[in-house]
Amino acid sequence: MSAPERFLERLNARRENDPSWVAARRQAGAARFAAVGFPTRRDEAWKYTDVRAIAEGDFALAADAEFLAERLAACALELDAHRLVLVDGRFNAELSSLDALPAGVSVTPLSQALEANHEQVGGSLGRLAGVDFSAFTALNTAFADEGAVVRLAPGTVVDKPIYVVLISRANEQAVMSHPRVLIEAGARSEATVIEHYAGESGAANFTNVVTEALLERGAIVNHYKLQEAALGDLHVASIHVDQSRDSRFNSFNLNLGGSLVRTDLVTDLNAEGAEAAYYGLFFLQGRQHVDNHTLVNHNAPRTFSNESYKGILDDRSHGVFNGKVYVKKDAQQIEAYQNNANLLLSDRAEIDTKPELVIYADDVKCSHGATTGQLDEEAVYALRTRGIDVAMARGLLTLAFAGEVMEQVKLNEIAERVERAVAGRLPERFNLADLVETAEAVQEA
Amino acid sequence: MLEVKDLHVTVEGKAILKGLDLTVQPGEVHAIMGPNGAGKSTLSAVIAGKDGYEVTQGSILFEGQDVLEMEIEERARAGLLLGFQYPIEIPGVKNIYLLKAALNAAREARGEGEIPAPEFMKLVREKSAEMQMDPSFLQRAVNEGFSGGEKKRNEILQMLVLQPKLAMLDEIDSGLDIDAMKVVANGVNSLRSADRAILLVTHYQRLLNHIEPDRVHVLVDGRIVKSGDKSLALELEARGYDWVLEESVA
Structure with a gap:
């Protein structure tokens, strides 16, 4: 049996009661995944990242979401927040606190959103992250049945951060989860959304998450991805952002954990005044491997992006930074700045960094650079x-x-x-x- | 306390110090003056342990210990502290981290435990007030974006917190206006005590109006050619260095 077949077998074993549109989407995801399989290092986008540890792994689906409150307290942030907790990809209602949401804000576990068969969820989900993006988004689409749906009505400013905690347990049988996060920020709304990956130190699970954020005109979203998974965890994520006029997306991609980590971050700046800021940090030790692929698409004139990624690499760790800025023809007067700086603490640590600018407009302000060095x-x-x-x-x-x-x-x-x-x-x-x-x-x- | 004997130092093969002798006793303030290029900064850099200075002859003893055999950080922990002429900026390292790490390193070397947090907080707040520095400076990166005067005050703040046995201050007055100089001088004067010594390296006499030295030495071409009391500094200010040079040649 091939690796994709083995993974998809878990899907077929699952009891199905999805609405038809969801079932159709799952089938499309599964079909795509079966057709392309896991990427190999012959694929340009995976040149430095070997995913065999995932492809050759055996991951079940978690049977429950049990987790002690004390254990959560030990790894979660002490934060006054609207909290949604997923344990190995399953929603834990007891540990969540979603009852004090202000008017105009909804934060719902994806399972409930799907159960209610919200037309809107169906319309938005998958709009930005299609099955074609990568084998992993296809796989996620096939499996995704839990996650967080955040919806902000126009003009809503959320008082406290929306805090999604994704716990990975030290299970006897390793598990996989395919969470899905959907953020729909209405015009002039504002919120901070945190995805926090944490868990038990002995965990060795596979998390494959897809996040989509749609920002209407003037919306502001601060998105934190704090990845502190156990050092045995395998973690693949893609974050897809669609920005309307004068919207702002601030991304913080902070990676401390995981053995094999890949994050793709893609923003489309679709109308004037849209602005994206990407801040990243990865601190790697042992044999950790973290790969960040970022892309900003300047699709409209007078759009702005600023990116700063810092890597600290010790021992025999391996970091990858691939940052691409794409400026469409006629997207004049844009500004795009990108920088990746790396600090090597060991002779055996390795960083592959590739900042890229692809510009088809002529009146732009762009800069990019990468530095790798030792301490001053x-x-x-x-x-x-x-x-x-x-x-x-x-x-x-x-x-x-x-x-x-x-x-x-x-x-x-x-x-x-x-x-x-x-x-x-x-x-x-x-x-x-x-x-x-x-x-x-x-x-x- | 400090005994420098027949010290010869070369930098990139060039002789800078050519047989310097200096003895500093506890409780004393010494000023080393001299024209540019005489080797003033070299002396303090060698005592602090900066790379690139080769001692070809002579010795430096601090409380009987051979300084040249000590690591840079051991010298500081033993109580030998250098205030820089051009304090370097250390982006991202908060002042408070530096102070606490340095203080605990010295305490550990003396066999004392780490300073309790409340005591430390009280100490740094008190000392920053003494240097007329807002407590927000403690959270800022070391010297980053500081004015010239702020950098110098920060050097003295470190001295006040770390309480060295011998404080060497290299051109601590350069770039200071009169108000800043008074603050710095007050800080330095508060360090004066019977068991502590201060070594001032300076080009100008004006600092010595505020920090009164017990001994003044004139350093010319790598040697101390004349020593005297504080009146020597005034004489240098009035007559320049040429007469000392002539005297020493004669």
């Missing part, structure tokens, strides 16, 4: 003259390198979480996490 030795010296030893000096400078992206993170809980995670993973005996806590305490005093 002059700064190491300055710190040593204060009694700080080499290991700690390097730790502080590494934290500082991440800080340049983290400064953009406006949600303190996330900034602190990542800063602490970076600090806590730094080498040797010094506890930089303690420093971070002190700084926070002084600030609050």
Whole structure:
């Protein structure tokens, strides 16, 4: 049996009571996936990322969504938020708190949205992430039966972040989940949506998520993807954004966990004044592999994009950054800036970085660049003259390198979480996490 | 406390210090003055342990320990601290991280435990107030975007928190207006004590109006050619360096 057949067998084993349009979409996804199979390194978009660990794996579908509240508290952000919790891809109502949503906002588990057979869900779902995008979106389309549907009525500003927690458990039998997140932001609405991937340290599951965000005129969406999955987890994600006039999408793609991680981020700037900001950070150790593929399509004049991705790579980790900016003919007076900076902490760490600009308009402001380097030795010296030893000096400078992206993170809980995670993973005996806590305490005093 | 004997230093093969002798006792403030290029900054850089300086002859002892055998951070932990003429910017490293890490490193070297957080917070707030620095500076990256005067005040803040035994201040007055100079001088003066010494390296006498030295040394062409009390600084200010040069040749 081929790998795609093995995966799809799990689908056929499942009891089906989908509405017909959903069933038809699943079939299309399954057919596409069966036809193309898993990508190989011969595919240009997967040149540096080998997905055999997924293709050769054996992943069941989770039977339940049980998870102790204490365990959730141990890994979730301490955040005053509207919370939706998925455990191995299944909705956990007890751990979620969705009853204080303000008027004009709905946050619904996908299963409930599908059950209600919302016409709107049917219309929007899959509009941006078709089965053609990749084998993984096809696979997701075939399986997706849970996730989060966020809908904002025009003019609604959501008081608190919408916090989707996706938990991966340490199961005896590894599982796969194919969550789907749909964000529909009406005109002039504003919200912060967090996808937080976390879980138990022994987990070795496969998560294959697809997120679609549709921003109407003037809508503002801050999208955080905080990926702190267990070091054995396999994680594939694609995020697809469609932006109308004067809308703004701020993406924070923060990767600390996972053994094999691939994220695709695609934004279409479809009308004047639309603006996208991409901030990314990946901190890799051991043999972690993280691949970020980003694409901004400037489809209309006077659209703006700004991208900054930072990678910190230690041990024998491997990072990939492929950032593409595409400027359509007649998309004049756009501005597009892109940068990827990487810090190698080990001789054996590896980064493949490829910033790309494809421009068919002539009146544009664009820049792109990539740098890879080691720590600033002059700064190491300055710190040593204060009694700080080499290991700690390097730790502080590494934290500082991440800080340049983290400064953009406006949600303190996330900034602190990542800063602490970076600090806590730094080498040797010094506890930089303690420093971070002190700084926070002084600030609050 | 500090004993420099017959120190010869070359930088990229060029002799800069050519037999320098200097003895500093606890409780003393010494000023090293001299024309540009005499080797003033080289002396403090060598004591601090900066790369690129080759000691070809002579010795530096600090409280009886051979400084040249110590790592850069060991020197600082032992209480030898250098305030830079041009403090470097360290983007992203918050002042407060540097202060706490440095303080705990010194405490650890003395066999003391880490400083408790409340005590540390009180200390840094107190000392920043002394240097007339807003507490927000503590959360800012070290020297990043600081004015010249702010950078110098930040150097002294580090001294006040770390309380070195010997503070070496390299051209700490350069680029300071009179108000900033007073703040810096007050900070330095508050470090004065019977068991601590201060070594000022300066081109101009004006700093010494605010920080009164016990000894003044004139460094010319890699050697100390004349030493005296604070009146020597005034004489240098009035007459320049030429007469000292002539005297030393004669």
